[in-house]
Amino acid sequence: MRDDFPRYLAKELDAADPLAELRDRFVINDDNLIYLDGNSLGRLPAATPEFLSRLVRDGWGSDLVRSWPTWIDWGRRLGDRLAAHALGARPGEVVVSDSTSVNLYKLAGAALDANPGRSTILVDAEDFPTDRYILQGLARQRGLTLRTLPSDLDQGLQLDTLRAALDGDVALVVLSAVSYRCGALLDLAAINALARQAGAYVLWDLSHAAGAVPVRLTDSGADLAVGCTYKYLNGGPGAPAFLYVRRELQATLRQPIWGWFGQRDQFQMPADYEPAPDLDRFLVGTPPILSMAALDPALDVLAEAGIDQVRQKGQRLGELIVELADAWLTPYGFELASPRDPRRRGSHVSLRHPEALRISRALTEAGVVGDYRVPDRLRLGPAPLYTRFVDVWDALDRLRDIAERRVHERMPADLSRVT
Amino acid sequence: MRDDFPRYLAKELDAADPLAELRDRFVINDDNLIYLDGNSLGRLPAATPEFLSRLVRDGWGSDLVRSWPTWIDWGRRLGDRLAAHALGARPGEVVVSDSTSVNLYKLAGAALDANPGRSTILVDAEDFPTDRYILQGLARQRGLTLRTLPSDLDQGLQLDTLRAALDGDVALVVLSAVSYRCGALLDLAAINALARQAGAYVLWDLSHAAGAVPVRLTDSGADLAVGCTYKYLNGGPGAPAFLYVRRELQATLRQPIWGWFGQRDQFQMPADYEPAPDLDRFLVGTPPILSMAALDPALDVLAEAGIDQVRQKGQRLGELIVELADAWLTPYGFELASPRDPRRRGSHVSLRHPEALRISRALTEAGVVGDYRVPDRLRLGPAPLYTRFVDVWDALDRLRDIAERRVHERMPADLSRVT
Incomplete structure (x- = not known):
């Protein structure tokens, strides 16, 4: 027991938490496990297995191909739900599709x-690798230049860095609203305005933001966004994934993968591709219905909580991590590797330590998954x-115990199959 | 009851069918439904719901993110199973991924x-629309020419047509092994040899072949193939989908969508994309695990049957359709719209009739889904x-009844949401 922040204070925070009872809406069958990896794979909602x-059994097993007239709308239907409950977009601006x-x-x-007149793409040098890789491929294919914006590993991209880089040759800026590493939350509205003024599009990756912070796509003037649904959205x-295209841009933008789900008259099957007039043009092929459907019961829980309440609690959970890490872990060489201001952070917090890999393994063995x-x-x-x-309290307590007893020194240090 | 081919003869064929008992390995809970649309959405295997x-519950609900070291290999593992049981490819040549x-x-x-020195793509003019659309997009993006090969609506592409078109400018030929419309089965080995001689790649779409005919990718000298898993493969x-790249080509071919699942050291996350040395380079992002996993129990049934037995029975079922259609339906204006030789057909048979749409609807109402x-x-x-x-017998019997009583004339003729 720590004297500086005793465990009962964490229990009091839980007692006062308006979202506390929603925990029962998830399958949690191992009370010793502290799961702090919802930013990688969200938990299973209790309603999902039966759904x-x-x-x-019914849709596939009994109704068979006759279910397709229902299924075919799910990408749009779930997109609209995401728009309403997580992304702050209008109906018809978000669709679930592909990865x-x-x-x-x-x-x-x-x-x-x-x-077409511009030849530079800007990306945060510290953005999630797949974003950089995708852009490297596009740049090579089209003979464009991909410029990486220097970014602070702990604080994320600074607005001034972007401002300085936004010259008249920039066609596109790709940024994560919440940094996958340090959790820094960018100012969408400010960046959208900057880019628009400079004549560039911004494409947001919302993977670590969606379901954690209220993303106000419409109000912030966002043009384009993508993101995954298996983190804070608990889709499995x-x-x-989802994609968002601002309504006003849908009729003019065209994407490069011309599949039958993007075709104007999909079932007339005309000889020549003509993109659908709306968001459908950004679709390609048949979506994986089982994996897509699981998002529906998960969104029920989010809708009930309300994204603003989720955000408030997320900030407080983060503040507790920071407070306990400051008090308990600093003596063991840990440093905060995320913005200290909770308004500038998403829901996750990163700590830096030279032995982070082995500590992470020791933590897993101690029943905490980060x-x-x-x-x-x-x-x-x-x-x-x-x-x-109290989960956060227990996790930090176990982390301190590991550091104190140097448990991590018995762990392997090879980096195989870390997900 | 028809005197020319009485129903008991169909029952005798079932009694002699070595695959007959495998029907119990599927969920079939409506004995009045005759399902002849396995080429669109295969039935639910009985083992799949529990799987x-x-x-x-266990993989996602309990083990959570700790399941990923297992899940991450599934695309390759299921690909190898497809290679062994359906596609005649070697281990490491097939992977499940994307659409x-x-x-x-x-x-x-x-x-x-x-x-790169060539600028023509050839495609069967009558191929499934999405194949054509994808190629139209690629051709436009790269300033190439897409030439459509004239093809017989009922007999499929003729080898001579292809031979005449294969000049020194053809970079790529895209063909369906089994035509989605008429079911014509192409000679893969002959076409692969022709194209190789002409310096072109062939990319096969196996959507209507996989799980219906033994596709011998390796022996036929195939370079590239794709196909879906929800038709005869019963993946849901x-x-x-799957993709196949001949082993000898994997180290040199590169695909345009550079995602982290295609990266050499995926979890080291280096700054620059370097494709994996093997088939993994054709992957992009996180696969939909639930939808992917359902393929596993489905392949158990196929493996037990053996693709050669499946093919033999498929040919006999097709012959019965043709024989009964000739005898019963010709008087009502139906014509066979598929190759008559069962060796030149996949598993489905098409019939032509000016009122096909309305007849199809009447047939659905009569409990037959085609x-x-x-x-x-x-x-x-x-x-x-x-x-x-006996399902085929009953279906053709109901079809004749519809034609005889002109039931279809009461059906709507609008083409909304036909899948």
Whole structure:
């Protein structure tokens, strides 16, 4: 027991938490496990198994191909739900489709085609690798220049860095609203305005933001966005991603992968591709229905909580991590590797330690699942829908115990299959 | 009862069918429904609900992110199973990933990059629309020419047509092994040899072949292939597709969508994309695990049957359709719209009739699910793993009854949401 912040104070925070009872809406069958990796794979909503079971037995098993007239609208229907409950977009602006990487390729390709006189793409040098890789491929294919914006590993991209880089040759800027590593939350509205003034499109990756912070796509003037649904949105492993295209841009932007789901009259099957007049033109092929459907019951929980409440609790959980880390872990060489101001952070907090990989493994053995990120980061991702304040307290307590007893020194240091 | 081919003869064929008992390995809870649309969405294997339920509750619900070291290999593991049981490919040549359309884009892009001096793509004019659309997009993006090969609506592409078109400017030929409309089965080995001689790649779409005919990719000298898993492979609605790249080509071909699943050291996350040395380079992003996993129990049934047995039964089912259509339906204006020789056909048979759309609807109301294809085709797709000879007999009997009593004249003729 710590005297400086005794465990009962965390329990009091839970007692006062308006979202506390939503924890029962998730399958949690191991009370010893503290799961702080909802930013990697969100927990299973309690309603999902039965929902999927019905879909499999009735929709697939009994109704068979006759279910397709219903299924075919799900990408749009779930997109509209995401728009309403997580993304602050209008109906018809969000659709669930493909993977985040494929969606990034489609929308980045569309933006580049729409800005043909310019030859530079800007990306945060510290952005998630797949975003950089996708853009490297597009740049090479089209003979464009990909410029990486220097970015602080702990604080994220600074607005001045972007401002200085936004010259008249920039066609597209790709940024994560919340940094996957340090959790820095960018100012969408300010950046959208800057880019618009400079004549560039901004394509947002919302993977670590969606379901954690209220993303106000419409109000912030966002043009394009993609993101995954298996983190804070609890859609399940590899659940298909979403994409957002501002309504006013849909009729003019065209993406490079011309599949039948993007065709104007999909079932007339005309000889020549003509893109659908609306958001559908950003679709490609048949979506994976089971993986997509699982998002539906997950969104029920988010809708009930309300994204603003989720955000409030997320900030408080983060503040507790920071406070306890300052007090307990600093003596053992840990440093905060995220913005200190909770308004400038998403839901996860990163700590830096030279032995982060081995500490992460020791932590897993101690029943706390967080995750490790190269080179020396330990990420703790509380998910406000099901993480308790006492979970954070216990996790930090176990972390201190590991550091104190140097448990991590018995762990392997090889980097195989870290996810 | 028909005197020329009485129903008991169909029952005798079922009694002698070595695959007959496999029907019990599927969920079939409506004995009045005759399902001849396995070429659109295969039936639900009986083992799948419990398999998925375990995956959801244990893999996702309990093990959470710790399941990823297992899940991450599934695309390759299921690919190897497909290679062994359906596609005649070697281990490490097939992987499950994305949709058929996205895979087509990736592999067509890879082939075009590898054949830079040439500027023509050939495609069957009557191929499934999404294949044509994808290629139209690639051709426009790269300033190439897409030439459509004239093809017989009922007999499929003729080898001489292809031979005449294969000049020194052809970089890539895209063909369906089994035509989605008429079911014509092409000679893969002959076409691969022709194209190789002419210096062109062939990219096969196996959507209507996989699980219906033994596709011998390795022996036929195939370079590239894609296909879906929700038809004869029974992977479920929108189950992710597969792609095949001949082992000898993997180290040199590169595809255009550079995602982190295609990166050499995926979890080291280096700054610059470097493609994996093997088949993994054709992957992009996180796969939809639930939709992907459902393929596993489905392949158990196929493996038990053996693709050669499936093919034999498929041919006999098709012959029965042709024989009964000739005898019973010709008087009502139906014509066979598929090759008559069962060796030149996949598992489905198409019939032509000016009122095909309305007849298809009347047939559905009569408890027979087949499907309609523009402009005037009725497709009947028996699936040898669960379709009985008596099902075919009953379906054709009901079809004759509809034609005789002109039931279809009471059906709507609008083409909304036909799948």
